[in-house]
Amino acid sequence: MNSTDKRWGLASEAFRPPRRMPDIIERRSLIERLRSAVEGQIVRVLAPAGYGKTELLAAFYQTLRMDGVPVGWLDMARLGRKPLAPALAAAFGFADLAADAEISLDTVIEAIAAIPAQRSVVLLDGVAPVHGPLLGPLLEMLPDRISLVMASRHDPGIPISRFRIRGLLSDFGPADLAFTTAETRRLAAHWSPGDLDRLCKATLGWPALVRLAVLSLSGRRDEREMERVCSGAHPDIRSFVREEVLAATGPGDATILSVAACLGEAPRRLICELAGAADGRSPEKLDDLVPALLPLDERADWFACHPMMRAVLRIDLAAEETRQLHSQAAAWFAGQGLIEKAVLHAGHAGDFGFAAHTIQAAGGVDLFLRAGYKVLRRLLDGLPTEVIEASPGLRLCAALVLAKEGRILAAREAMDELKALARDDRQAELPEHVVVHIDSLLDIYEDRRFEPEQIEWLESRLRSQRLRDTWELGWLHNHLCIAHTRQGALRRARLHALKALECYRSEGTPYAQAFMLVHLALVNLMGGRLAAAAHFSRQAEDLARRTQGNDETLLAIARIPLAEALYRQGHVRAADSILEECLPLVAAGEGWVDLYARGFVSWARCRFRLKGLDEALRITDRAARVAEDRRLPRLDLVVTILRVELLTLAGALGAAEQAARALPGEGGWPTRREMRDAQVALARLRLQQGESDEARRLLLDLVSHTQDDDDALTGLSARIVLAEACHAGHDPAAGMETLIEAASLALEHDLVEPFVAEGESFRDLVRALMRRSGLATFPSDIAAFLNRVLALGGGGLERPGLGLLSERELGVLALMAAGHRNKQIARDLGITEATVKFHIKNLFAKLGVSRRAVAVSLASAMGLLEQSPTPGGGHKRGEL
Template sequence: MTKTPLPSARLLRPRLVDRIVSDPTGSVFLRAPAGAGKSVLMQQAAERVGAAVCALHAPRPSDVQDGWLFWDVPSSARTARLSAQVADTVAHLVIAHRPSQKITGLARRVLHGGAQTIDARALSFSAEEIDTRLPAPVIRRLIEQYAGWPAFLPLADTADHELAAAYVGETFLSQLSPAPTTRLSLWLEAPAPDPEDDWCDALPPFLLAAPDTQAELIAALRSATAARLEGFSKSAAVTEVATALEAAHHPLAAMQLLLDHGHEAHAAQILAHSRGLELIYESNLDEFSRIILRFSQETVATNETVLFAITRTLMKQGEFQRVRQLVAKHLGSDYLDPLKVLSRGTRFSFAARRFRLNMMISEDMTPSDAMLQRLGEFMADYPVGDDQKWAAFYNALLEFEIRRRNFREAEAAAARALIYFRKIGGHPLLEFFIHLHLTVLHLTNGDARMARPAARTARERLHSVTHPVEQEFRMLRLVEAALAYEEGQPQKLVAFLQQDFDAFARAEIWPSLFHFAIQYSSQAVMDHYPASIRPRFLDGLWLHLAERMDLLQTIQIRTATAYQNEGRIGDAETALQNLRATQATPAEAMTPDWLCALQERDQITLATARLRCAVQHPAPGPQIDRQVAALESNPKATLRESVALKIWRAHLAHKRRDTAAARSHLHSALISASRLGCFGVLSEQRIFLAPLLREARIRQHLETSPDIRATLAIYAGSISTPKAKARAGGLTEREAQLLQLIASGNPNKRIAQTLNIAEPTVKFHLSRLYAKLGAKKRGEAIQSAHALGWL
């Protein structure tokens, strides 16, 4: 059975009627938007004094009754005027009108006699006013869901969402033009109390004061606003809606609307107004990509702003090869040469040169002195006062100086970039990148203690970003996992490999971060996965990096390191010999003077890897001590590399039975690691460190230092991998290798090829392994090893 709605006209308002009829000023304004009950209240007041209500655009003298004029200004009137003739004959004037309507002809009357205004807040029902005249549920619903608005009294008894939305659309929104309707729709996405806009006068004040408590009225407004905007979008008003969206700082929504309706040129203008390239840092990447990639090829060919927005999007998605193809197609093949683009007198625009600098950040090249000089010349063309562009310039310089191993200069560039960001009031996402860069810088250098506060600040800035930034959080998880690894807790790094690495590698990663990722992730693979998995992991890296050929050397070096850690020196040397840089510099050319003078990151990394093979070799050569010492004295060697080189020198001294020298070098290495908080390097060098620590005379000497004891405790915890447990449980290095290989399903022949030993030797080692595990066959051995935590 359908309930009969409660008619609002039956609810008398004696208090307000008393205010009107007893007003001493002679002029009462009922000023409120539609639905506030102005007409009903005026009718009640008129009945009280025995007068009629005038609803004309201009009252006549005959409408004045016994000195009273009740004038209900028609909603269609934008302005209304009370004639002087009528004004002079009225003793008591009551006018009901909307806030948007202008009433003239009353200035003299109000100036000399004053006026009383009963506004929308006073006209809204309160629980005290209604008292017990309605059922309690109806009162509560009217106050809590419909803002106490008189027009909604019928709905407070019987809810009807469609009717409420229709009423809102016809009554509240019909007077709003496209721009304020658009701004209202944006407010409705996340209503905040007490907004300030020209559409506010059209809505109930209690709704604006507490929108989170008026769910049904908000829902009706959303439906009505969406319907009205849809109507605008089917007319010429679509450009006005887009302009309002742009003015309200929603350029992507504006562009999407314009592209939906074929206004591509206008959409490109909004992209330019929104600083084109920088807009991607203030938007959700998926949303930005979806809209930007809709521009036609004709617009891309003629509009640099659109071209660079699209190519920047592709870079964020890791599509660097497509970026190179696009810019070469539209700007010419010489655009791929940064020296030509950045030089003075170039044919390229300032925007094109800026984007070329942006591309250089993603290219794995180490800028030469000549390139940095060109960058300095380009810097002179930067506009004074555009602080965000200057911050971006120093961000690029930061990346280049990290590649050049100029860590102090890199820190200075970071500080300068942050100064410019502060000048523009901050930019959380771009500041995050600066602090993440600093974290990578310090960890690459080997200073974990300096990296920790930079990582904390990076997390704080990223949490301040208001749009989704999952890709950036993935970068942050990597560096935080690396920090945990340095503290002797490798589990986070292993989890990152399992859960995040594939998605991380497919996105835009600048080269210093990618080198960093390869270093740490490959070390985690070496430490925690069977030998058979490692080549597949490094092959997978190569697939991700097919467009960035300069990273091949880094991957080959990590492959060689994995072989070295398995005692496969021959395979390690072969992996390194296949590199062009190795072939260009034979072993005999690696003199101490040459090693001391190396400048470039890749040269030093490769020389370090080759020396590591030589140090591990049974007969390392007569120059090896001088070579290691020379590389350690190289000013471009990182602090991390210095710790490793000290351990190698201790290893070489131990092989010569020079215990005093071994103790001295190892003591220096451990103290350095302790001061830097860089304990991961000890785990990485355990093939050299473990034999030294097993020597009682060396160990006893070291443990007299509390700092070294604490360092060794962290080191012991970091190597508690399944393989380390197997070694501690009595397996030899070879038996531990065999256990991992049979657990991966390798037959004896494949194991023999992997370890470069004869097949009968494999069988001999397996028989010893089975005996230690109390097993008779492979399945039993694997089961026992799992139970012991050795796999």
């Protein structure tokens, strides 16, 4: 220590930043934020050890010096309880003032404020609660021209409210100082993306932990060492946590962290109660322990220990202490009605009897509808097999889980065993309504026929229920919805679905509500109500995400009706993307025939439009495998009908005829829907084979009944093919009438794709009918809709020039609408006037008009002008 140092009472290192690390990451965005913050007056950098506070202040010090800003550095840890005034003078190089041990603080502040600069900055590193009495007077007399930046591990308890009220205070916490993924990648440049992701999740950006992890692996890829680092078991990680983080906490804080580490995710009240810290202030202390203890975004007032901190603390907990904490937590959660958490902690405590009792007391198998199947499965996963086998109620739960995972045969066997047990052992008697419910659910998954007697039994049971028995009423309406859907009575199905949804809402069961919303989406879809189907589908997805966020199968189920609605409206690529993501999940888990049929049929049609026959047939093969694995003959029949359709549309008539031979004869149809879909497919095949009269015969009776039965989608397809058959049978008037009827049905719900899917031959038919009669004979909305159908090409993208008018005719039309005469149109397009007249003549014939003004007016109403090329040859903005 030199003589000057002796007068100050501190080593000179106290007045300059420490040497910066060699592998430093420049944090320019943070420096810029600090630069803006000091334009206020007070900046607090508050974070535990290892967050780079000193490093950040050192970088800021250098930046300020380079900018010519007067700046002083003071290491408060070296200052201790010594007087602040001479040290502050020394920090700014006022040697004469620093030499006076009795110098007053206001004199030093006046000297700093007198420096000829717009602003001076004081950087105080290592501020601690012990410095509160020193810094309080400094803040009281701090002039506007001096800014103060304080870095500390803990809140030093300095009064700063007046600065906050005036908007002069800025705080930088752990979330601000944590390394971003990009910064972590710069340190771990040699790590793979997967390893980098593991590192980010384990450290949560804690800079010191990131550096230690990278240094511990020293550039080598060792899976065992990687696991030790990311789990917090590496000695370097444990040493840092114990020496730098835990050592800086008080005894009460250490206990709170240990309890939180043991429990995992837990509410504030429980952590404080088990830590013995239920006094008035202790719950607030949890907020001061961030980031060692982290608040959960998805659960208000719940906390979880930092992953690496948790690993270290668990090592230090005795086994008996751990069991006791879990046992206390299980009782607490059971008392709060949080069954999943109660069973989880009972399992960790080894108290499986309590866990089993808790499940039964909470409703047993009914939990799957109240909390979700995933919850029930996790509860059972925490119990040994012998515990489940010893309880008929838990075995019933296990049978349900098997069914929800798609293992229907095993679930049926388990149910048969339980019913036999109940007959032989009265003590093993199972609730009759629960057994009936699961049996009915298995009937749905196995697609067993709903005979009229079964429907009558469900309806009689429904009539016998009291209005307040909403739980029982809900599942009865649920099963009646499915039964009537299978029978094709869609109006009844929709009514029961709405009533079931109302019951489940009154029970407050989001899982069951999500499924009823899916059923409503499917029923509306079959009835051709695309907007309603999409609405219910999105509602189901939103509810599932909010309440069952980790149930991927339920989310996938919810999106399948939306995908078909999008496909039917012509959004083929969007629908294909959704189905590609969702159907494999549903095929591997829970599903029923109508859901599989809607999903796989739509997916195959998307692939046919986008990639051709081979890709579409691959989807039918996948659907056939599901039908075989699940023993679902009705789904196999749907696949056969779909193959007939696809092969016919592709022109492979011989193969289509061969596939059609596998269809059942009269009376062999499981439901009316498959029979009607097959009639449409066979009619399309006969039409392509030149048998228009046979095609017409197949469709006429079907068309009259589908309107009565609310089977709109099948009825629409039948009318489209019937229009083709009439025209091919030399009855253009009937073809025109049927086409207009089909377009009228489709227009309300924007059902574009059923027309487009019929291919180029159908578009030729539409053009021929339009040219024969003229567009003036069509209502303007029907004409516009049909023109849109014509404008849709094979790739599903709307392009001008592919509709009723050629691209040249569209160009002439645009210039006519702009008021140009024939000579000017000829000059603009670079063609002769005679050619212009030829195009106008064709244009008038197609539109069914004889005057320019009428042609422009009709074309505008149809949207044709929006497709027209600009005079320069390009297309109008926004038309593609």
